[in-house]
Amino acid sequence: MILGITGGVGAGKSSVLAILEKEYNAKLILADEVGRELMQPGEANYVNIVNAFGKEILNEDQTIDTKKLAATAFSNPLETLRLNAITHPNVRVRIEWMIKEIRDKEPDALIVIEAALLSEGHLIPLCDDVWYIYTDEQTRIKRIMESRGYSEERCRQTIARQKSDAQFRAESRVVIDNSHSIEETKAQIERQMKKYR
Ligand SMILES: CC(C)(COP(=O)(O)OP(=O)(O)OC[C@H]1O[C@@H](n2cnc3c(N)ncnc32)[C@H](O)[C@@H]1O)[C@@H](O)C(=O)NCCC(=O)NCCS
Ligand SMILES: Nc1ncnc2c1ncn2[C@@H]1O[C@H](COP(=O)(O)OP(=O)(O)OP(=O)(O)O)[C@@H](O)[C@H]1O
The missing domain is CATH 3.40.50.300 (P-loop containing nucleotide triphosphate hydrolases)
Incomplete structure (x- = not known):
């Protein structure tokens, strides 16, 4: 269940x-943790976030500076919607995968x-x-x-x-x-x- x-x-x-x-x-799935993972370079949401919010949100090592992203994305409701629209679909897909992986090993797991x-x-x-x-x-x-x-x-x-x-x-x-x-x-x-x- x-x-x-x-x-x-x-x-x-x-x-x-x-x-x-x-x-x-x-078995625990933390949506925020999944969201953060998908923001890492090479992961599903990285490029779209950088395209939407600009290179200004990047650290020198090209990872996303979460404080800068938060400052922009939570500055007004429209920007927040924009971030959510980019991130949520892939978060959901990744969570569905995680559920499948858990169930493959343990069909009756409490997730x-x-x-x-x-x-x-x-x-x-x-x-x-x-x-x-x-x-x-x-x-x-x-x-x-x-x-x-x-x-x-x-x-x-x-x-x-x-x-x-x-x-x-x-x-x-x-x-x-x-x-x-x-x-x-x-x-x-x-x-x-x-x-x-
Ligand atoms: C954008 C991120 C990286 C910023 O991380 P960071 O650790 O710097 O900040 P934190 O999360 O503590 O938020 C910073 C400030 O923004 C405010 N804030 C956080 N989330 C929201 C939100 N959805 N709407 C408005 N304000 C928000 C907080 O109140 C806080 O004051 C982080 O909030 C994040 O990963 N968000 C997406 C998480 C996600 O996709 N979850 C899956 C949900 S299905
Ligand atoms: N019943 C309780 N009695 C006393 N302290 C509690 C109780 N429940 C939680 N706390 C304490 O309150 C704080 C907040 O709880 P917790 O971190 O579980 O909240 P959260 O909902 O996960 O927060 P966030 O969404 O910010 O991660 C923690 O320091 C925790 O130890």
């Missing part, structure tokens, strides 16, 4: 993934795809179920400030740029509330996993 995991920055997606891997032997942009990347149709990892905003901000040293202002800005709580809920079937202890989150995961047995 394929499970999609989505949610905003610092909501606890990675923490839930770690539990699924350790306790349920899940988990993690993406904040699960719906934008057209990854929801690949999933048998979708979980939204929810943490109340105040707790998220506190955790991100502590773990990543971001200012409160930067946390709020990032959250504001992402989809709203209502949007995430609308595209998911299950809500995991990670606002409390990790043990409480584990118990919710266990309840869900029991339903699939």
